[in-house]
Amino acid sequence: MIYTMTLNPALDYIVKIDDFRLGEVNRSTDEVIFSGGKGLNVSMVLNNLGIPSVALGFVAGFTGEEIERGMQAQGCRTDFIHLDEGVSRINLKLRTGVETEINGGGPLVSEFAVSELFAKLDKLQEGDILVISGSVPDSLPHNIYERIMARLQPKQVNIVVDAGRDLLLSAVMYQPFLVKPNQQELSQIFRTPLHTKDEVAVHALQLQEMGGRNILVSMAGEGAVLLTEEGRILSSRPPEGEVVNSVGAGDSMVAGFLAGWLENGDVQHAFRMGLAAGSAAAFSMGLPTKEDVNILKLYFKGAKNMKEFQYTIQDSAGIHARPAGQLVQLAGGVESSVTITKGDKSADAKRIFSVMGLAAKQGEVITVRVEGADEANAAADIEAFLKENL
Template identity: 55%
Template sequence: MIYTVTFNPSLDYILRLDHFTAGEINRVNYEQVLGGGKGINVSIVLKNLGHDSTALGFVAGFTGDEIKRQLGEFGVQNDFVQLEQGFSRINVKVKADKETEINGQGPDICEAKQEELFAKLDKLTAGDTLVLAGSIPKTLPDDIYQRIMAKLKDKDIRMVVDAEKNLLLNVLQYRPFLIKPNNHELGDMFGVKLTSHEEIINHAKKLQAKGAQNVLVSMAGDGAILLTADGISYKCPAPKGTLVNSVGAGDSMVAGFITGFMESGGDFERAFHMGVATGSASAFSENLATRPEVEELLKSIA
């Protein structure tokens, strides 16, 4: 079974308008409210690609109820820890001349509720896949990723981690199966700006030296690079298309990689191509990638 964890889910209020002017009334020409968060996006795309998963994490209030309702409409199972106080955050995504995001904080999560999540994770068994993705709210300890991976390290669970800087660097000692930084995040980890494929591969190798098994680096419109545990590197340019919505593209790449890996019986090149096609399909659509969209893009890759 595949499980995803989203520590700080959200309702994303997505707005489009021709121009945005601060300090004035602005009228939108498109709006949509979508349940979001990196792990949730992974679960939705997995379902779109034909694979079940269970979404874990924390939800609260009326916004948490809407997140669960939307997941139900997608056919995604969830087993969230329900918080009694506060509400799941609302993130505002303004798409005009420039993209502007205003992200909420999220509810307080007490230690007792954290233990509820650990109890759910304790039920995972050998052969399961666990995706840990995204930021953590300020009321969770900074080492929450490490604590989870330490508890599960002897269970033969395939661990996938998609998080920024220290959240990612601090779990490499537990040898995650796959990590997915983007090229900017990879550079930030080492305090450098990466300008070539060679530099990206060299720094991905540094993450492997710290414990990561396979490193998938997304590069937006420039495609992606995969460095496998046995030292093979794959490069793939992004398929041609019109960028519509970049939100969730990286999460879609993770879902596509997992799908390709499972369906091919562990073929990394197939998994890589499926990941690139799925990330691009989401970027070229108002919504997250569907199977037909991914299959069409795969024709131009594989």
């Protein structure tokens, strides 16, 4: 069973105003209100895709009742803890040509309510999936994610973490099944701007070394990058379409990934499902339906299965003349294109001066990308060569 946990759910009130004027009375041209929060979004998209889940979290007051009613009206199963004081928050999403968000604070969560949540989590079993996502109310301890993951670690629950920098870093050491930052969040984690997919892949590897098993990084209009538990790097641009609403796109990507992974355990299929679901959310005012996702899945039909992997140079002399020449000879004998990247430098592996120009030293990480008719065998041969010679 999949469980989603939203510690600070909300009613999302999305208002579109074509000609917004600050300080004046404005009339909306379109508006919608629905139950919101990252975990709730995952549950709703999973439900749209035919995958059952249970939504956990805290709700309070009349807004909390409406959140629960809205989820159940969508066909989602809930198991919320009802707080005695306060009200669940309302988040305003203002669409005026640019997106502006005003988010409420949320109710006070007592230690007793936390113990009730832990009692529900204690019922999870091996093989269950728990999606932990979103912000934490100020009344909860800052290490709540860490406490939850430490508690569940002996149960071998597959945990997905989608949260901001500090919350994610406190949880990643417990080896979650999937970590899903976006490009900006990954930049914040490592305190450095990340512009290219190669830069994202290098830092995804660092996040994996900290404990995350599969690292899925969404990159808005550039698509996404997935670093798998086995060390494969998958990347793709998204399907083409007009972006009308980014709210819920990352959550939809998580739901799509899980739905795809549950179908056959293939991470490449899961990656494409995630990208299709995330794009479908961005192309509509609400969360995507199964039909929306299935239409965008056609984008990937017949797509090449590009092979990509990373390798850390072991040779004390780095990439020097003799193995570089052998590598160029090997790459020249395959039909596929072979590109080697180090940082912001890229080299054609079939050209000796291009490879030598990387000046890759011991301990540095290179990314090898192989694309073409014989890419699977070519990538395996090149990876074996690197392990034996560099």
